[in-house]
Amino acid sequence: MQFYSGFSLKNDEVFFEKLIKEDIFSIYGFSYGAIKAYLHVKKNLQEGKRVDKLILFSPAFFQTKDKKFKRLQYMAYKKNKEQYLQNFIHSCFSPYPVKEIKYKSSSMEELEELLEYIWDMNELKSLREKGLKIEVYLGGQDSIIDVDGAYSFFTQVADVTLFKEANHFLQGA
Numbered sequence: 001m002q003f004y005s006g007f008s009l010k011n012d013e014v015f016f017e018k019l020i021k022e023d024i025f026s027i028y029g030f031s032y033g034a035i036k037a038y039l040h041v042k043k044n045l046q047e048g049k050r051v052d053k054l055i056l057f058s059p060a061f062f063q064t065k066d067k068k069f070k071r072l073q074y075m076a077y078k079k080n081k082e083q084y085l086q087n088f089i090h091s092c093f094s095p096y097p098v099k100e101i102k103y104k105s106s107s108m109e110e111l112e113e114l115l116e117y118i119w120d121m122n123e124l125k126s127l128r129e130k131g132l133k134i135e136v137y138l139g140g141q142d143s144i145i146d147v148d149g150a151y152s153f154f155t156q157v158a159d160v161t162l163f164k165e166a167n168h169f170l171q172g173a
């Protein structure tokens with residue numbers, strides 16, 4: 001089992017313990033980490049390595065957001081990185097109380113990859129046709145990603161579970 005953390009986060013898999021199963025052929029990713037998990041799966045499968053499942057928690061899905069939204073994110077990050085990350089974490093937990101979380105360093109390049117990443121439907125379908133099982137978990141109260149867009153997109157290639165009262169960390173009241 002391998003887990004990829006969200007943007008600027010570490011040890012965030014603790015929030016998903018109930019959904020994670022110890023299996024050496026499963027790869028997990030949360031938010032920005034979902035992109036990294038997906039890229040890791042693609043690479044492994046191209047190299048002929050076995051991967052049975054790709055599990056994505058609140059995958060970063062910003063391909064429906066306009067340039068103005070992304071520009072504002074870049075400007076806020078450049079202006080005050082620490083304040084940006086605090087606001088980001090607060091939004092991840094919204095509308096529920098913020099819980100303690102550990103940070104790691106982040107970069108503008110990572111933020112750019114997070115915001116500009118385009119999920120490729122044809123690639124996802126190809127991986128599924130090769131036997132990869134894809135599971136996606138979304139929170140209905142997620143104020144970070146485009147939940148409706150992600151739901152519409154991923155239901156075409158994955159088993160999608162929507163927790164209506166959950167936030168970006170899939171935590172509820």
